[in-house]
Amino acid sequence: MTPRALFHILLLTLFLLLSLPCPTREVFGQGKVPQIPRESPADNLRRLQEMKRGRPAPYTLSSPAGESSPGTAEVQTQATAAQAPAGSQQPRAEERDPHGRGEIPVKGDLITMNFRDVDLHVLVKFMSDLMGKNFVIEPNVKGTMTILSQEKITPEEAYQVFLSTLDVYGLAAVPSGKVIKIIQASDAKAKGVETFVRSTPRVPGDKIVTQILPLKNGDAADMARLLAPLVPKSGLMVPYTETNTLILIDTESNIRRLTQILSELDVPDSKGSVHIFELENASAKKLAPRVSQLFQSRRVGISGAGAAAGAGEQVKIFPDERTNSLVVMAPAAQVAEIRQLLERLDRKTDRQSGNARILTLKYAKAEDLAKMLTEIPAKGGERAGDDKDKGKSATPLSKEVQIYPDKATNSLVIIAEQEEFDFLEDIIRRLDIPRTMVFVEALIMEVSAAKSLDLGVEWFAAQDYNGGFRPGSSGGMVLGGSPGGAEAAAMASAVIPSGLSIGVVGRAITMGNVVFPNFSAFVRAVQSDTNFNILSTPQILTLDNAEAVIEVGQNIPFVTRVDQPSQVTERAIQTFEYKDVGVSLKVTPQINEDRTVRLKVEQSIKSVVERTALGGTVLAPTTTFRRAKTDITVNDGDTAVIGGLIENRMDRGNTQTPCLGGIPGLGWLFKSVSDHDEKTNLLVFLSPRIVENQEAGRRLYEQKQAQIDQTLEEARKRQQQEKIRRMFFE
Numbered sequence: 001m002t003p004r005a006l007f008h009i010l011l012l013t014l015f016l017l018l019s020l021p022c023p024t025r026e027v028f029g030q031g032k033v034p035q036i037p038r039e040s041p042a043d044n045l046r047r048l049q050e051m052k053r054g055r056p057a058p059y060t061l062s063s064p065a066g067e068s069s070p071g072t073a074e075v076q077t078q079a080t081a082a083q084a085p086a087g088s089q090q091p092r093a094e095e096r097d098p099h100g101r102g103e104i105p106v107k108g109d110l111i112t113m114n115f116r117d118v119d120l121h122v123l124v125k126f127m128s129d130l131m132g133k134n135f136v137i138e139p140n141v142k143g144t145m146t147i148l149s150q151e152k153i154t155p156e157e158a159y160q161v162f163l164s165t166l167d168v169y170g171l172a173a174v175p176s177g178k179v180i181k182i183i184q185a186s187d188a189k190a191k192g193v194e195t196f197v198r199s200t201p202r203v204p205g206d207k208i209v210t211q212i213l214p215l216k217n218g219d220a221a222d223m224a225r226l227l228a229p230l231v232p233k234s235g236l237m238v239p240y241t242e243t244n245t246l247i248l249i250d251t252e253s254n255i256r257r258l259t260q261i262l263s264e265l266d267v268p269d270s271k272g273s274v275h276i277f278e279l280e281n282a283s284a285k286k287l288a289p290r291v292s293q294l295f296q297s298r299r300v301g302i303s304g305a306g307a308a309a310g311a312g313e314q315v316k317i318f319p320d321e322r323t324n325s326l327v328v329m330a331p332a333a334q335v336a337e338i339r340q341l342l343e344r345l346d347r348k349t350d351r352q353s354g355n356a357r358i359l360t361l362k363y364a365k366a367e368d369l370a371k372m373l374t375e376i377p378a379k380g381g382e383r384a385g386d387d388k389d390k391g392k393s394a395t396p397l398s399k400e401v402q403i404y405p406d407k408a409t410n411s412l413v414i415i416a417e418q419e420e421f422d423f424l425e426d427i428i429r430r431l432d433i434p435r436t437m438v439f440v441e442a443l444i445m446e447v448s449a450a451k452s453l454d455l456g457v458e459w460f461a462a463q464d465y466n467g468g469f470r471p472g473s474s475g476g477m478v479l480g481g482s483p484g485g486a487e488a489a490a491m492a493s494a495v496i497p498s499g500l501s502i503g504v505v506g507r508a509i510t511m512g513n514v515v516f517p518n519f520s521a522f523v524r525a526v527q528s529d530t531n532f533n534i535l536s537t538p539q540i541l542t543l544d545n546a547e548a549v550i551e552v553g554q555n556i557p558f559v560t561r562v563d564q565p566s567q568v569t570e571r572a573i574q575t576f577e578y579k580d581v582g583v584s585l586k587v588t589p590q591i592n593e594d595r596t597v598r599l600k601v602e603q604s605i606k607s608v609v610e611r612t613a614l615g616g617t618v619l620a621p622t623t624t625f626r627r628a629k630t631d632i633t634v635n636d637g638d639t640a641v642i643g644g645l646i647e648n649r650m651d652r653g654n655t656q657t658p659c660l661g662g663i664p665g666l667g668w669l670f671k672s673v674s675d676h677d678e679k680t681n682l683l684v685f686l687s688p689r690i691v692e693n694q695e696a697g698r699r700l701y702e703q704k705q706a707q708i709d710q711t712l713e714e715a716r717k718r719q720q721q722e723k724i725r726r727m728f729f730e
Helices: 003-019 041-052 120-131 155-168 220-230 252-265 284-303 305-314 332-345 366-374 418-431 486-495 519-525 694-729
Strands: 072-078 110-119 134-137 144-148 171-176 179-184 194-197 208-214 236-240 245-251 273-278 316-320 325-330 356-360 402-406 411-415 437-449 509-511 514-516 532-536 539-543 548-563 573-591 596-613 619-635 640-656 671-691
Touching: 110 120, 110 155, 120 134, 120 144, 120 155, 144 155, 155 171, 171 208, 208 252, 220 236, 220 245, 220 252, 220 273, 245 252, 273 332, 284 316, 284 325, 284 332, 325 332, 356 418, 366 402, 366 411, 366 418, 411 418, 437 573, 437 596, 532 573, 539 548, 539 573, 573 671, 596 640, 596 671, 619 640, 619 671, 671 694
Parallel strands: 134 179, 194 208
Antiparallel strands: 072 110, 110 144, 171 179, 208 245, 236 245, 273 325, 316 325, 356 411, 402 411, 437 532, 437 539, 437 671, 509 514, 548 573, 573 596, 596 619, 640 671
16 A cells, blocks of 8 residues: 555545544434534524524424424423514514424523433433533433423523423432532432521422531431431431431422421420430340439439429330330420430440450350350349359340350350340359369279289278278278288389379378388289289379370271182181270369369270181280279379279190100100189279469479489489499309
8 A cells, every 4th residue: 555545544534533423412312312413613603693683593402394203302482572572573483493493592581391202411412502501421320301391481490390300310410610410319419519507498499409407496316217208218318416407418399398397396395305315335124214313313413302303204214125225205405414314324335335245265165165154044043153142133044145156266255135244244254264283193003913822902901000991081001911021112113113103092101203002002012023014104184174084005906807718729808997905094083172082083904815816817806805984082192092803814834845845645744734823903093183273283393304304313323233234244
């Protein structure tokens, strides 16, 4: 393409753009809506000349032949007698506009407006030319309108018809400087509309204005509630209680109507008027009698007893529990005093406003506390607590009370009225306290005796003990019946770990770091290593009334099924189930008022004694199970012993001289087979110690740390002694 051709194309494009109609004169609507022709400077000059001669310039608004069809507009004008020369005959519309075109009349002419399904932009353009005003239409404002009129009206009246039409279609004309904005009526209350104070609008039209009405006798909030149904959605009525004033935003006609209604209602009433006070924090049911008493007391202090008596007869206060409001019937002069009293009483407390409140717990568990609180019956008896609280009836909880625990923050969400919340808060504060802890030391061991020794366990008081043995009392105990010696004491010290402190019933004897009920008892029990077997020495710190569990063992496979193969070369398919085998101890301590500790004990031992062949290479384990469950009471620091779980074991021994013992027949001269019957008694020693606070816990920690250090030191010394022995004797 040559430069000359490109230049011609650009000129042609520019010419086409200049020939397009002005965008502000385009009509965007539905149906046959005529477009306003573009006027040239010559047309404007001709219009000005004709207006000077008293003749209106023509303006096209209707379709040819003057037919009023959908999407058309027709305006007929008629000059008034004051404007027409005397004796002159006004030309008819057909003569002035043979093509049926409407005309824009000069000011003072009478017009007839007929618009049917005319686009809003066309109607606004017509009013702009008619009234000489500038309009701005918001982008979201669209639609078509219809105005039918048979009577002739002035341009000012036509403008009021225009405003009424906008109001019917949910629109409003809001002045803003030198322009008038056409916006949605619902948005007009937030714009800068014209404001009137005390005086009413001059013209009862449909223009959006703001009216401020100070009331003299009635209550602004009550009046606003009463007149709210008379205000459309596009309007607004706001009471300002500080100055007892109403703020209205609506059309001029509706504001004029509301003002007339208010003038009839805002009159003094010697018998008193009704006022409603909504409460935000206080309870209307409780506050109603208090306000009556306080109001009378206030009147006594101001006007004397006689005035108070008269005021008490005039003022009536009724509570409305459904809306939590007070209905007050009193003269206007006394309503102000009642309002002051309510403002002082209906204040927010330190707690959160509303019926929903959150209480964060410090020590208690939210789930457990919520479950307990929800079980409180609706009809309470006496409240549990101190002696000084006895005799007071508990506040019954209504069915509307709801309590929800929040596990993440350990909080309680309570939905209740103020009185019920105060009752629940008092209970929660008493329960949400730091719980005392209990340190439980345990020794689980098996005591065995050969047939040559005393079988079983004999319980009786030691010779150096004064008093009988009973749970929760101080005393001593011995195991067996034969006296011991220094050798047995040394063996006991070697067998029992020095790091364990065993609490005793009598607190009589301490050997190293181990406290025994009686020295002779353990000396008799631990004569040899084979008769004394320590299974576990657990130690655990738990809360009062909280279960503590200690489990030590193995997870052993048990054969539950064996599928034999169909062919000899295939292997058998075995199905296993793993089960726990070992020592399990469950202890739940409960601290009593006299500092004794109740222990709920459940102890079990499961062990594998042998494996039995079930054909081929399949070995099935055989287990033994011993379990004890009981409740005992022990003093703080004393020891309780649980025993009596006796187990019989049969051990077969075979000893022979190598080679000679295998000779058939003669081999019995060089070998022997013995069956050893052994009984073991399971003993559980439990010693609880109360840890009341952090200081007691710190002392316990230091004590256990010292025991560990001592144990390590003794082990180090034994290792050095063993090295010296090996160095000189091996």
